[in-house]
Amino acid sequence: MKKDIAIIGAGASGLVAAITAAKAGAKVTVYEKSAKIGKKIHASGNGRCNITNDNISLENYHGKHPHFAKETIQFDAKKFFNELGLQLRRGNGTRLYPLSHQASCVVDFLGFACKKYGVTFVKECEIEKIEKENAHFILHYHDTHTLADAVIIATGSGAMPNLGSSESGYAFAKAFGHEVEKPFAALVQLNSPEKVFTKASGVKIEAEMEIYVDNQPKMGIKGDLLFTSYGLSGSAILDLSRIASRATMKKQDVFIMIDLLPDFSQQALKALLQKQLPLKLPLYLWLNGIIPKKLIEPIMIVAKLDANTPLNNKTINTLAYTLKNLKVSISGTRGAKGAEIMAGGILTEEINPKTMESKLVKGLYFTGEVVDIDGDCGGYNLHWAWSSGYRAGENSVL
Ligand SMILES: Cc1cc2nc3c(=O)[nH]c(=O)nc-3n(C[C@H](O)[C@H](O)[C@H](O)COP(=O)(O)OP(=O)(O)OC[C@H]3O[C@@H](n4cnc5c(N)ncnc54)[C@H](O)[C@@H]3O)c2cc1C
Known part of the structure; x- marks a missing residue:
């Protein structure tokens, strides 16, 4: 039978x-x-x-x-x-x-x-x-x-x-x-308490990222990053989300360090900025040529710089550092309703x-x-x- x-x-x-x-x-x-x-x-x-x-x-x-x-x-x-x-x-x-x-x-x-x-x-x-x-x-x-x-x-x-x-x-x-x-929840979007990045909502870029748990680097990845009204998404973020999900459940401190210009070392970026000093370009215009416009305001707020001042020796260090080390705190995930898998x-x-x-x-x-x-x-x-x-x-x- x-x-x-x-x-x-x-x-x-x-x-x-x-x-x-x-x-x-x-x-x-x-x-x-x-x-x-x-x-x-x-x-x-x-x-x-x-x-x-x-x-x-x-x-x-x-x-x-x-x-x-x-x-x-x-x-x-x-x-x-x-x-x-x-x-x-x-x-x-x-x-x-x-x-x-x-x-x-x-x-x-x-x-x-x-x-x-x-x-x-x-x-x-x-x-x-x-x-x-x-x-x-x-x-x-x-x-x-x-x-x-x-x-x-x-x-x-x-x-x-x-x-x-x-x-x-x-x-x-x-x-x-x-x-x-x-x-x-795993393969899920991440929530951030930092409202400054909501101004960049909708911006999608390829970046290099590293996730930190209690100040320890846990995993690095290069890929798609999407800024959203609630925090971060994109395929690279989904891959980091398993670690973030576990750690935030345990109430550990989580942040993601973003390198917006992975093709330049910090030194090379500074050298590029130095070369452009004679042009006396305001920061917003210079940035407009290298990153999506909606990211300029958040970068200026994080770096505590005025977008209308021209590039100068003092701002170069701060700007190069911020573009290569943009820290976004993570408070949790979008949970089961947003997760591709559990x-x-x-x-x-x-x-x-x-x-x-x-x-x-x-x-x-x-x-x-x-x-x-x-x-x-x-x-x-x-x-x-x-x-x-x-x-x-x-x-x-x-
Ligand atoms: C939006 C989205 C996109 C995804 N994209 C990809 C991708 O491109 N590649 C990839 O590898 N993975 C992807 N995944 C993950 C993948 O779809 C799942 O891991 C996979 O479908 C799991 O298969 P499963 O058979 O375990 O469960 P499911 O495919 O979820 O099937 C479970 C079924 O059981 C039924 N069921 C549950 N309980 C009962 C019950 N008590 N009685 C009767 N029926 C019941 C449900 O209705 C459902 O039809 C994605 C997931 C989501 C949500």
Whole structure:
């Protein structure tokens, strides 16, 4: 008789688990609380879906025990999608996207494969409770219940609840005796209490940045920085946000030091300014030629300089220093509602890394973001979702 597998969540990891288990011969039913499947995939990569990365490495993964993901992330996501008929291409370095650059097509291909292998979807169905009685799982929903031989919990995290996220996976795991590392927002925008930078809201530049926690440098990065009305955003900030999120939760002092002109050393910048002294340019005009206009006022306030005075020997040092060391204090993050992912989740010590099966409950599997593994920006989170979904899908059938 075919094994009856229930998958909770028709997101990235649940859909790959469903295809894999159904293709291997199981009777697969996916329960999804939304009316649509793959809502987060739709929204991913600004609607383009950064599906995976050509440079997958354990260094890009985090959690209490990132090593847990070592074997699973060897999964060849490119081959998997090529076999479904979806072509990928590189963009922005080693990041991979569907050739059409449309996130929606990824959902369409996954949906088509589910149909082909006979996966059943039960939509607008929120699983409320899962129990195990002898060899069977009992799934409760809408005042009724159903049975399954194995259950794959692919419920994601609480990040961006407007996209159908839920924290129910953690509750299911806890009810079966699993421990959960408190989830916290990661890949998220940062709040700053410094109102001076709100004047630069909307300015996007490429800069070099370093995050400090209690005055200790923790991580440096070069990339996109966006000044906003609440603080800082941009892809480089998202990559620093995990550290900021953890540290601000612990009430540690956090700031980001920004180098607005990474292509010049401070010495080279001073030399350039010296050369322009004879022109007697007012500071605002000189700055207007090298940084976005909206940044001039904040820079003048921070450096305590008057934008109308001409460049002189006294101002050169202050100006060069400020442009290379703009300090922005961080008070916290935009939280789950703004986060692309939540770090933390079900502790990996209690999950078998070769199968994604619970070590506590036979036949119970966990995939994707609900597990205490999170990746950097660059396709690493979807890669984890596909690969853990594949692993659980193929093993749940055995
Ligand atoms: C705006 C945005 C952009 C992103 N862009 C990228 C990107 O370009 N590249 C990248 O690698 N990562 C990206 N991510 C992260 C990535 O989308 C997630 O890490 C990934 O989708 C997680 O997959 P998952 O299967 O764990 O959960 P999800 O894809 O979130 O799926 C979980 C599903 O479970 C359902 N569900 C939850 N609880 C229940 C329940 N009790 N009963 C029934 N159904 C339930 C939910 O409705 C949902 O459909 C992005 C995330 C966001 C929010």
